Amino acid sequence: MSGAAEIQKLVIASGNAGKLREIRHLLDPLGIEVLPQSAFSITEVEEPYCTFVENALAKARHASKSSGLAALADDSGICANALNGGPGVYSARYAGEPKSDERNNQKLVDVLRNQTDRRAHYYCVMVLVRHADDPQPIIADGAWHGEIILEPRGEGGFGYDPYFFLPDLGKTGAELPMELKNRISHRGKALARLTECLKEGAF
Ligand SMILES: O=P(O)(O)OP(=O)(O)OP(=O)(O)OC[C@H]1O[C@@H](n2cnc3c(O)ncnc32)[C@H](O)[C@@H]1O
Numbered sequence: 177m178s179g180a181a182e183i184q185k186l187v188i189a190s191g192n193a194g195k196l197r198e199i200r201h202l203l204d205p206l207g208i209e210v211l212p213q214s215a216f217s218i219t220e221v222e223e224p225y226c227t228f229v230e231n232a233l234a235k236a237r238h239a240s241k242s243s244g245l246a247a248l249a250d251d252s253g254i255c256a257n258a259l260n261g262g263p264g265v266y267s268a269r270y271a272g273e274p275k276s277d278e279r280n281n282q283k284l285v286d287v288l289r290n291q292t293d294r295r296a297h298y299y300c301v302m303v304l305v306r307h308a309d310d311p312q313p314i315i316a317d318g319a320w321h322g323e324i325i326l327e328p329r330g331e332g333g334f335g336y337d338p339y340f341f342l343p344d345l346g347k348t349g350a351e352l353p354m355e356l357k358n359r360i361s362h363r364g365k366a367l368a369r370l371t372e373c374l375k376e377g378a379f
């Protein structure tokens with residue numbers, strides 16, 4: 177794992193407390209010191225692109241440039257079948273500014289209420305750059321399939337989790353302990369793949 181060994185400190189290019197909690201937990205076993213971008217007073221960068229990968233790359237580059245450290249970014253969202261994959265990259269601001277999980281969830285439920293197909297998946301792209309101009313970013317993705325329910329269930333997780341129902345488990349994302357969510361989620365899968373790339377010495 178020579179590549180990973182070179183990275184002793186990493187900034188997480190996210191201002192989302194829920195993501196930060198999950199990513200920290202996933203990275204713990206790697207023995208890398210992980211700092212949130214708030215530790216460097218890094219503010220949110222624009223996410224103007226229509227693909228997750230482009231937005232993740234923009235966030236990682238910005239955090240790396242501002243901190244002088246390697247940076248890991250996560251761009252993710254919920255993609256509903258009946259909405260042609262929406263709100264997708266626009267999930268964080270689905271109900272407009274300022275960002276609000278509560279209003280986003282309400283809008284999603286309202287829009288899907290009369291749809292028979294409420295299947296949806298979370299999607300996540302993780303990007304790791306060693307420095308802001310890294311020509312070889314490591315990029316990995318993951319998806320997590322479920323369906324949107326109309327009444328919230330559970331207190332855990334964040335964002336759309338109380339409405340994201342997993343038929344196989346009979347639970348929503350907000351009813352899962354973080355360990356389990358991290359094993360099966362879009363974010364957990366993406367980070368596991370990214371770690372595999374590091375082990376292969378892609379860096
Ligand atoms: O860009 P950063 O600073 O990382 O934070 P953000 O919240 O703006 O993150 P995104 O731009 O990637 O938007 C993703 C949105 O998708 C939702 N989301 C992504 N992963 C989720 C998860 O595991 N559980 C619940 N909601 C999730 C949540 O509403 C996020 O705000």
Ligand SMILES: [Mg+2]
Pocket residue numbers: 223268
């Ligand atoms: Mg964002």
